[in-house]
Amino acid sequence: VLTGAEWDAWRSFSSMRRRLDRALESELQHDSAVSLPEFEILFALSDAPGGQLRIKDIAQHIDWEKSRVSHQVTRLEKRRLVTRRLCETDARGWWVTLTPAGSHTVLEAVRAHRGALRRYFFDVLEEGEERSLNDLSTRVVDAIGTSAVRQDA
Amino acid sequence: VLTGAEWDAWRSFSSMRRRLDRALESELQHDSAVSLPEFEILFALSDAPGGQLRIKDIAQHIDWEKSRVSHQVTRLEKRRLVTRRLCETDARGWWVTLTPAGSHTVLEAVRAHRGALRRYFFDVLEEGEERSLNDLSTRVVDAIGTSAVRQDA
DNA sequence: CAAGATTGAGTCGTCAATCTTT
DNA sequence: AAAGATTGACGACTCAATCTTG
Numbered sequence: 261v262l263t264g265a266e267w268d269a270w271r272s273f274s275s276m277r278r279r280l281d282r283a284l285e286s287e288l289q290h291d292s293a294v295s296l297p298e299f300e301i302l303f304a305l306s307d308a309p310g311g312q313l314r315i316k317d318i319a320q321h322i323d324w325e326k327s328r329v330s331h332q333v334t335r336l337e338k339r340r341l342v343t344r345r346l347c348e349t350d351a352r353g354w355w356v357t358l359t360p361a362g363s364h365t366v367l368e369a370v371r372a373h374r375g376a377l378r379r380y381f382f383d384v385l386e387e388g389e390e391r392s393l394n395d396l397s398t399r400v401v402d403a404i405g406t407s408a409v410r411q412d413a
Numbered sequence: 414v415l416t417g418a419e420w421d422a423w424r425s426f427s428s429m430r431r432r433l434d435r436a437l438e439s440e441l442q443h444d445s446a447v448s449l450p451e452f453e454i455l456f457a458l459s460d461a462p463g464g465q466l467r468i469k470d471i472a473q474h475i476d477w478e479k480s481r482v483s484h485q486v487t488r489l490e491k492r493r494l495v496t497r498r499l500c501e502t503d504a505r506g507w508w509v510t511l512t513p514a515g516s517h518t519v520l521e522a523v524r525a526h527r528g529a530l531r532r533y534f535f536d537v538l539e540e541g542e543e544r545s546l547n548d549l550s551t552r553v554v555d556a557i558g559t560s561a562v563r564q565d566a
Numbered sequence: 567c568a569a570g571a572t573t574g575a576g577t578c579g580t581c582a583a584t585c586t587t588t
Numbered sequence: 589a590a591a592g593a594t595t596g597a598c599g600a601c602t603c604a605a606t607c608t609t610g
Contacts, residue, residue, distance in 0.1 A: 261527040269547040276550035352570040374414040384552040394422040397429035399537040505592040
């Protein structure tokens with residue numbers, strides 16, 4: 261079903277993903293003591309209007325299942341980086357906000373993350389590759405989306 | 414540190430990875446009841462000369478940490494898909510082999526995995542993209558490798 | 567009933583510590 | 589001491605079940 265060259269490309273791609281994740285994670289831990297999953301939520305919050313988001317908004321924004329978000333917010337709350345507050349306009353919901361410590365952490369983390377991304381990834385991209393990566397990603401997502409794959413409701 | 418276009422490309426790429434993994438995982442579970450991590454080890458074994466590999470060989474072959482391999486082999490042993498055998502020539506090591514059930518499973522799994530890869534990924538690649546993906550991956554791995562990132566000893 | 571959110575169980579992945587053999 | 593491998597603890601992710609409110 262696959263040619264040898266395709267399989268080689270896949271193995272190379274898989275290995276790259278794994279190493280890149282490890283490198284990003286390692287930079288983030290070293291510079292600001294947060295994991296990549298923690299960072300994704302903290303960053304979404306720091307980027308949000310009013311600095312607050314509901315669980316479902318976070319889930320949609322970073323493309324996670326909502327139970328994953330819920331678990332991760334629980335861990336972040338334990339670490340005193342975010343807080344949950346009841347939502348007045350919809351009693352089913354919660355607002356999640358950064359604590360002062362969380363705001364401070366996310367600033368450092370953004371620097372570390374983008375620096376690592378620059379050095380390990382974007383600096384080695386050649387002319388036009390950033391664009392074609394974006395296109396390719398869109399095509400793959402479309403191919404999956406039109407097929408029968410379970411998405412979080 | 415990053416341009417808007419770079420950040421967009423990154424987000425798009427991240428989302429694609431997540432969805433592709435979910436789709437591959439889902440096909441694999443549906444057709445042969447194995448997870449992606451399980452599959453990686455089963456496949457390495459089925460592809461090995463003599464059908465057996467040592468923990469360190471598996472780790473090197475699929476680019477995992479050896480403790481991860483050890484844990485996963487333990488789980489696979491519980492599921493009766495592989496077995497461990499003492500290594501005669503080096504008393505520190507173990508040979509891991511497929512059971513008959515494991516051999517049968519991996520055949521189905523290979524079909525499911527490659528089929529999904531073909532439909533969701535390679536079918537949407539345009540001329541030359543497979544090649545440039547391979548190149549890009551190599552460059553990224555090199556960029557990380559030359560920097561101070563912890564690799565499994 | 568739909569939607570928002572949580573929870574618990576089970577698998578998975580990493581790290582540091584450990585043990586044995588080379 | 590270095591290499592091969594295991595273990596336990598903890599964080600992370602998914603799935604199904606559940607609970608509450610709209």
